Amino acid sequence: MRQAIWCLAATLAMTAGAWAGESGSYSGRVIHPDGSPVPNASVLLPEFGDVPSRGETKTDADGRFKLTVIEPPDRPLHRVGPALRIELPKIGATYVDPRRLTLFPGTNRDLGEIVLDPGRRYTGRVVDSVGHPIEGAVIECVTYRYVMGHTVETIGRESKVTTDAEGLFVTPVMPLGAPVFAARKQGYLTKYHDERVVNAADADGRLPDLILLASKPIDGRIVDAEGRSIAGAKINASGTETTSDAEGRFVLHGFKDEDDMRLQVDVDGFTFINWGVKRNDQGFEHYEVAAASGIDDRDAETYRKQMEKITVKSPALEVVLQRAAHITGTAIDAETGEPVEISRIVLCTFTRKADGEAVLNGCRLSRFEQPKPGEFSVEYGYPTAYHLAVSAPGYADGEAFTPPVTKLQPIDSIVVKMTRKLPAGEVQNGRRISGVVTDDGAPLAVGRVGLWKPRKNGNAVNAYITRGRTTAGDGYVEQSAVIENGRYSLTVPYQDEAWYLIVETPERVAALEGPIAVAKDERKEVNLETKIGEVVRGRVEGETPDVPLYAVLFSDIGLQYVSRVRPDGSFEFASVYPGEYGLKVGSDALRDSEVPADWRGSDRPLEERLAIFARRNEPWKRALRVTIEKGKPADGLTVGFEQ
Known part of the structure; x- marks a missing residue:
C-alpha cells in the first residue's frame, strides 16, 4: 500500500506563499455512539504536503470545540487539504473529510455532531x-x-x-x-x-x-562515478530506511527474492535515485521508475519488451551516483521584467497528448538554490524533458518546459514569467471568469467560488473510494475566490471546454454551473444564482455487518455527500444540491469487492495482471440511482448493504 500525497497536477494554482492569511474557524461537538459527550479529545488539522499543521485544540467537558485556522492566501482550504482528525487515546480516532472543510475567512463553520466510535485492541x-x-x-x-x-x-x-x-x-x-x-x-x-x-x-x-521466515540480507554499496565510496547516503527501500556507512555500504533486511522493491537514494550534490529493484538467482535487476512511467501497458508482449530495454542486470547491488545536473534560469515579473524571489519549485516529467496538451507525472517538490532573487538552480537526475512549476508570494504559479536531453547535462537559460495576483475585485488579463453570485435576488454575503474539475474515471485498481465504496470521485478545485460584495473573479489556468463553477456557503453547496468552455485569453462573465438543497432520507435494509455504516451520495461531476447510518438503519442528508446521484452504503472497515485485490501478485502471469489493470471502474454498477429535484425532498429511499 502507499499513502496518498497531494496531487500536484491538480493543485498547482494553490502553492505555498506567505502565511499572512485570513482566519476562519470550525466548531462542533464530539460524542460517543450513545450521544454522550467526549471531553478532552484532540481536534487537529494535521500537516499536508509541505504545509505544517494549521492548529489543534481540545474538546471541553460537553465535547464541544472551536478551532481557529489561519489560511495562507496561496493555499486555500476549499474542498482540498488534510482531513480534520479527532482522537482520544484509549478510545479511538475519527475524521472529517476535506470536502466538508471549506474555510470561510472571518466566519465559523459548524460541523455538527461528530461520533467517535470506540476502537479495538488486538x-x-x-x-x-x-x-x-x-x-x-x-x-x-x-x-x-x-x-x-x-x-x-x-x-x-x-x-x-x-x-x-x-x-x-x-x-x-x-x-x-x-x-x-x-x-x-x-x-x-x-x-x-x-x-x-x-x-x-x-x-x-x-x-x-x-x-517470520529467516531472510537473506541484501548487501549494497553507494559509490560515485569514479568508484569512490559515498558515506551518509539516505536510503529508503519500500519504507525501510537506512544510511550508508563510511565505505558506502548498507544492508537491507526483510525482503524476499521475488519482491519488487522501490529503492530511493538521496545525497546532496548527486542525482536522486528512484529505482525498481528485484533480487534473483543471478544477482539483481533494476530500472529507472521515471523511464517506466511512460511505457505502454495495454499489451503484455509490448510491455515486456519495453521493460527489458530499460532493465539493467548486475551481480551485485551497486548504486553509482552521478554528480547532479542542474536546470538553471530566472523567474521574472511578466510586466516589469524584474527578478521575482522564488518560494518553491515543483519538478515534473510529462507526456503530451495528440493535441499537444501536457500530462504531468512524477511530480516532486525539489531542492533548489537561489543565489540571487529570481535566479534558480534545481537538480534533476534523469535525462528527459521537464515541467517546472515556480511559486512566489503574491504571484500566480509560473511554468516552463525544458527541452529534452538524452544525457545528464546542464539545462540553462530557462525563463519563467510570473504574473502578479491582483486584489479581489480587480480583473487580470488572460483567461478569467468573473461574475455576481445572488441568493434570493440579493448579493450572496458569505461564500466561496471554486473553479471546479470533475475527476476522470479510471481503472478499477485505482477506483475512487469514499467510506469503503467505489464512486466517481470527488471533484477538485483548481482556483478559489472568496465572494466579496456578491462578486468573484477567478484566473483560469488553461483553456478547456469542461470547467465548472461551484459555490459554497458555510451551510451547503449553493450552486454548480457547467460545463463552461474557456478559450485562450478569454474573459467570461458568469452570474450565478444559488439553489436551496433538498433533504434526502432513507433506510438501510437487510443484513448488515457489525461496524458503523455510512450512506454515500455521489454524482458523475464530482459532488459527494456522506451521512452516518443510525442504529435503526435510517440516514438523512440535510441539504443535497439538485442533480443525479448514485447511493451506496459502506464503511472504512470494509473493502469494496469491485476493487481487484492482490492484482500485482508475483504468481499471476503478466497478461493477467495487465488485463486486471485495464478493467474500468464502474461506480454506478451497484448504486441506487437517485434524482434530486428542486423543491422536492427525497424521502423513503431504501438501499441494501452490499460487500
Missing part, C-alpha cells in the same frame, strides 16, 4: 518457522482509510510495540478502519497482517500468529 504472537517465540520484534501499528483502490491515508497516529520473551504483543487501541500490522525483526522477512486478517480477529481481538 493481541498476537510473533514466532519463527518452527513455532519458537521471537522476542524484540517491532510491531508497527496503523489504521488506514482507502481513498483510492490501493491508495490510503491514515486515521489517527501510527504507533509501535515490541514483543516480549514469549513473542506476545498488545496493540494500542486502533481506530475503526483498515488496521494493518507489520512485524519486523533483523534477520527475518517482514510479515504483515492486513485489514482482512485483522478485521476477522475473534471477539477478544486475538490475531493469528505472525510467522
